[in-house]
Amino acid sequence: MCARAREGQLRELERCLTPVLHNRLPDNVFLVGSTGTEKTIVARWILESYFGDKSVYVNCWKYRSTHDVLKEILLSLAMMIHGREKTSDLIKRFEKFLKKKKIIVCLDEVDQLKESNVLYVLARNACGLILISNHIYSLMSLDRRIRSSLALTEIRFPNYRREEMYDIARASG
Numbered sequence: 001m002c003a004r005a006r007e008g009q010l011r012e013l014e015r016c017l018t019p020v021l022h023n024r025l026p027d028n029v030f031l032v033g034s035t036g037t038e039k040t041i042v043a044r045w046i047l048e049s050y051f052g053d054k055s056v057y058v059n060c061w062k063y064r065s066t067h068d069v070l071k072e073i074l075l076s077l078a079m080m081i082h083g084r085e086k087t088s089d090l091i092k093r094f095e096k097f098l099k100k101k102k103i104i105v106c107l108d109e110v111d112q113l114k115e116s117n118v119l120y121v122l123a124r125n126a127c128g129l130i131l132i133s134n135h136i137y138s139l140m141s142l143d144r145r146i147r148s149s150l151a152l153t154e155i156r157f158p159n160y161r162r163e164e165m166y167d168i169a170r171a172s173g
Contacts, residue, residue, distance in 0.1 A: 043057075055103060057076070060110050066087055116143065
């Protein structure tokens with residue numbers, strides 16, 4: 001990661017998420033930009049570096065349904081899941097967990113979700129969210145109530161400028 005080129009985005013993301021370290025609700029964040037602008041790299045780096053067991057990463061290209069996303073979150077939190085639970089049972093287990101501990105859930109490729117109600121479940125249960133997409137308007141088709149519940153802080157990842165690309169190439173070579 002070229003930290004200098006993404007310093008502003010990194011600091012804004014850190015500012016939004018820091019409350020979870022004090023068991024308070026962080027700001028929900030929407031990272032948006034073209035492919036290759038390091039949205040996922042920045043999000044994963046900050047989660048692994050500062051938030052460890054207070055964070056979960058889910059790739060929505062792989063896990064697209066509410067059931068699959070919740071199952072993956074609970075498995076990442078070291079909870080025993082056999083996979084045949086009803087979605088409502090997974091929601092109850094997740095809600096019970098969140099009463100004890102605040103966490104951040106990163107949903108990468110959020111526009112690939114087949115069911116958007118998982119966003120409502122996560123947002124309404126005091127779970128911090130990082131949503132990542134290549135498309136600025138990917139969340140516009142969500143139900144108004146879901147968009148309102150999310151209350152997202154948008155962090156844009158613009159394409160790299162020529163001099164930034166040169167710095168990246170020089171640093172890696």
